[in-house]
Amino acid sequence: MTGGPDEHGAEDLRAVAWGGDHVRLLDQTVLPGRVRWLDIADVDGLIDAVRRLVVRGAPALGAVGGFGVALAMVQARAAGWDQARLQREIDRVRAARPTAVNLAWGVDRVRPLVPRGLPAVVDEALAIAREDGVANRAIGRNGADWILARIGRGAPERGAAPVRVLTHCNTGILATAEWGTGLGVIRELHGRGALAQVYVDETRPLLQGSRLTAWELTRLGIPHVVQVDSAAPSTILRGMVDVAVIGADRITAAGDVANKIGSLGVALACAEAGIPFVVAAPESTVDLTARTGAEITIELRDEEEVLRHGDARVAPEASRGYNPAFDVTPAKLVTALVTEHGVLEVSAGQTPADRFSGERAGSASRA
Amino acid sequence: MTGGPDEHGAEDLRAVAWGGDHVRLLDQTVLPGRVRWLDIADVDGLIDAVRRLVVRGAPALGAVGGFGVALAMVQARAAGWDQARLQREIDRVRAARPTAVNLAWGVDRVRPLVPRGLPAVVDEALAIAREDGVANRAIGRNGADWILARIGRGAPERGAAPVRVLTHCNTGILATAEWGTGLGVIRELHGRGALAQVYVDETRPLLQGSRLTAWELTRLGIPHVVQVDSAAPSTILRGMVDVAVIGADRITAAGDVANKIGSLGVALACAEAGIPFVVAAPESTVDLTARTGAEITIELRDEEEVLRHGDARVAPEASRGYNPAFDVTPAKLVTALVTEHGVLEVSAGQTPADRFSGERAGSASRA
Numbered sequence: 001m002t003g004g005p006d007e008h009g010a011e012d013l014r015a016v017a018w019g020g021d022h023v024r025l026l027d028q029t030v031l032p033g034r035v036r037w038l039d040i041a042d043v044d045g046l047i048d049a050v051r052r053l054v055v056r057g058a059p060a061l062g063a064v065g066g067f068g069v070a071l072a073m074v075q076a077r078a079a080g081w082d083q084a085r086l087q088r089e090i091d092r093v094r095a096a097r098p099t100a101v102n103l104a105w106g107v108d109r110v111r112p113l114v115p116r117g118l119p120a121v122v123d124e125a126l127a128i129a130r131e132d133g134v135a136n137r138a139i140g141r142n143g144a145d146w147i148l149a150r151i152g153r154g155a156p157e158r159g160a161a162p163v164r165v166l167t168h169c170n171t172g173i174l175a176t177a178e179w180g181t182g183l184g185v186i187r188e189l190h191g192r193g194a195l196a197q198v199y200v201d202e203t204r205p206l207l208q209g210s211r212l213t214a215w216e217l218t219r220l221g222i223p224h225v226v227q228v229d230s231a232a233p234s235t236i237l238r239g240m241v242d243v244a245v246i247g248a249d250r251i252t253a254a255g256d257v258a259n260k261i262g263s264l265g266v267a268l269a270c271a272e273a274g275i276p277f278v279v280a281a282p283e284s285t286v287d288l289t290a291r292t293g294a295e296i297t298i299e300l301r302d303e304e305e306v307l308r309h310g311d312a313r314v315a316p317e318a319s320r321g322y323n324p325a326f327d328v329t330p331a332k333l334v335t336a337l338v339t340e341h342g343v344l345e346v347s348a349g350q351t352p353a354d355r356f357s358g359e360r361a362g363s364a365s366r367a
Numbered sequence: 368m369t370g371g372p373d374e375h376g377a378e379d380l381r382a383v384a385w386g387g388d389h390v391r392l393l394d395q396t397v398l399p400g401r402v403r404w405l406d407i408a409d410v411d412g413l414i415d416a417v418r419r420l421v422v423r424g425a426p427a428l429g430a431v432g433g434f435g436v437a438l439a440m441v442q443a444r445a446a447g448w449d450q451a452r453l454q455r456e457i458d459r460v461r462a463a464r465p466t467a468v469n470l471a472w473g474v475d476r477v478r479p480l481v482p483r484g485l486p487a488v489v490d491e492a493l494a495i496a497r498e499d500g501v502a503n504r505a506i507g508r509n510g511a512d513w514i515l516a517r518i519g520r521g522a523p524e525r526g527a528a529p530v531r532v533l534t535h536c537n538t539g540i541l542a543t544a545e546w547g548t549g550l551g552v553i554r555e556l557h558g559r560g561a562l563a564q565v566y567v568d569e570t571r572p573l574l575q576g577s578r579l580t581a582w583e584l585t586r587l588g589i590p591h592v593v594q595v596d597s598a599a600p601s602t603i604l605r606g607m608v609d610v611a612v613i614g615a616d617r618i619t620a621a622g623d624v625a626n627k628i629g630s631l632g633v634a635l636a637c638a639e640a641g642i643p644f645v646v647a648a649p650e651s652t653v654d655l656t657a658r659t660g661a662e663i664t665i666e667l668r669d670e671e672e673v674l675r676h677g678d679a680r681v682a683p684e685a686s687r688g689y690n691p692a693f694d695v696t697p698a699k700l701v702t703a704l705v706t707e708h709g710v711l712e713v714s715a716g717q718t719p720a721d722r723f724s725g726e727r728a729g730s731a732s733r734a
């Protein structure tokens with residue numbers, strides 16, 4: 001693995017890229033202090049990077065899944081793996097993180113092309129990334145349209161007050177192939193002159209909010225303040241926020257949403273305050289094989305992420321930690337699910353199952 | 368200021384003590400890594416220690432208020448202050464933290480004794496601390512009785528399942544003169560063999576949960592796990608917790624509760640899950656001069672507490688932080704308010720105003 005300087009501007013920054021015979025990842029574990037790329041040359045390295053959250057974010061993991069299959073093929077050729085071994089290695093990539101559906105979705109989409117050779121696989125993986133960018137821009141437009149209509153704010157040029165948004169975790173360029181999902185909605189609002197400020201939850205334990213989202217917002221010149229996660233309910237109930245916008249790692253047929261731990265608390269506060277709780281995600285995040293959130297495996301991560309800050313142990317050595325990476329927000333608290341194809345008002349009864357029945361059930365294999 | 372080794376056992380540990388001519392504080396900023404006492408010899412040092420949270424916790428601040436008046440008298444004698452200057456310095460102690468009512472309450476209780484000399488003031492301050500310990504043990508018993516009755520758990524010796532408790536911030540020995548309030552309830556449950564486990568919110572930004580509560584629980588041999596604050600709603604809604612128990616920094620006549628930022632999110636989750644949200648605090652925390660939470664000044668602390676972890680900046684240099692120290696949980700979400708004199712079922716309509724009307728309005732000056 002080698003590093004590189006920050007040679008990219010805000011617009012062409014990529015969290016994930018294909019390097020010809022390796023996967024190139026922006027190392028999100030060292031942001032915002034350092035901007036460093038890692039060149040990942042084998043499956044073990046890719047799985048390690050995914051688990052350490054060098055790259056994270058559901059849509060970005062879709063692209064990683066696609067490129068991961070290509071990487072396994074490169075390694076198979078060099079190491080002389082047979083087909084059975086290659087398929088086992090692809091299975092390992094597919095299972096590197098259990099909750100995010102997109103990683104498996106990306107693998108499953110390119111896997112049928114393995115018999116046609118590396119160029120066909122790489123082309124399909126690049127298509128995943130390209131389509132994700134197109135989808136995210138549509139999510140941004142759909143989300144901004146819905147939010148401005150819902151909260152009754154007209155065009156800013158006619159004097160409407162700009163919107164105050166709260167977000168949790170990171171759903172921007174760093175979480176996607178490009179543009180962002182939840183942060184794409186925020187960028188779209190900003191681009192229309194309709195955004196006042198973003199409250200950024202720091203997103204413990206790994207601080208994707210303060211480290212990554214704040215870094216992206218700084219690059220984009222978007223006004224924001226960082227707060228501890230537990231401040232969100234108070235900020236919302238004191239009337240300082242008009243809408244919360246988050247992403248999703250998996251969305252069930254009933255509209256339950258698995259996302260970064262802490263999303264549920266934001267949703268409860270939005271319901272209490274009567275403001276919209278908006279989930280922005282590509283349709284690839286919808287998993288119709290899961291009916292409700294009870295069927296979603298919640299990834300338990302290393303307790304040390306909670307018990308340490310950097311090198312310093314903050315809890316007594318004898319104390320144990322509990323570190324679920326995700327929570328599940330029930331459909332009744334999801335005001336709007338924004339995808340590239342439109343908006344479902346989930347808490348009002350528009351479920352993904354109704355919207356996508358039949359047509360969507362096999363989208364991963366159909367693609 | 369001088370430090371000292373940990374010469375105290377769990378039972379006689381004190382966060383605040385009078386040293387004859389100085390205030391002795393256990394430095395809570397360096398726990399759990401170091402156990403160090405600071406000897407505070409002047410008003411400036413005491414105010415700095417209170418602001419830096421060397422000592423914190425509403426009931427402990429009541430004792431600090433009392434000892435602070437004594438300290439100002441010692442300094443007045445040494446420095447030749449006149450009465451007007453002495454009273455101004457006492458006012459500064461009283462205002463060192465704006466949200467916690469107990470600091471001002473402690474000052475106001477001993478201040479009328481200043482004309483009678485230092486021994487009378489010290490005696491009254493010691494009485495505050497002693498009475499706090501007695502009150503806290505009563506809070507523990509009242510809280511444990513109410514919780515076991517409410518959630519329908521009989522005596523553990525008859526086979527009843529032990530109780531799983533979630534707590535936020537620190538409400539133990541370190542937050543009080545002795546025994547603890549919320550943590551006193553937990554200790555009482557543990558002492559009765561009726562406690563299964565405590566989920567400890569780490570309590571960002573200053574980690575009073577992972578640093579202080581986990582340290583106390585470790586000393587007491589009470590089973591616990593530390594989680595990020597934003598995990599609390601999920602832990603509660605997944606049925607892993609029977610009751611949440613927290614403390615309070617100020618309680619209004621209507622029963623609204625100002626407490627550590629994040630308490631409100633716990634309360635919302637408890638209401639959604641249908642489990643009790645219990646506030647444990649001495650009556651001195653009730654401020655009948657405030658009708659509702661809207662009248663409470665919320666202390667905004669330094670944004671650096673959010674933007675840094677120890678010496679490391681975690682957010683971009685250009686990012687700003689928003690750092691309210693407290694939030695306000697509305698009375699409708701407070702299932703029970705446990706004081707040394709009994710339990711008010713606040714969300715069912717039993718308000719502090721009704722309970723304490725007349726009799727309590729002047730308790731600080733009456734005492």
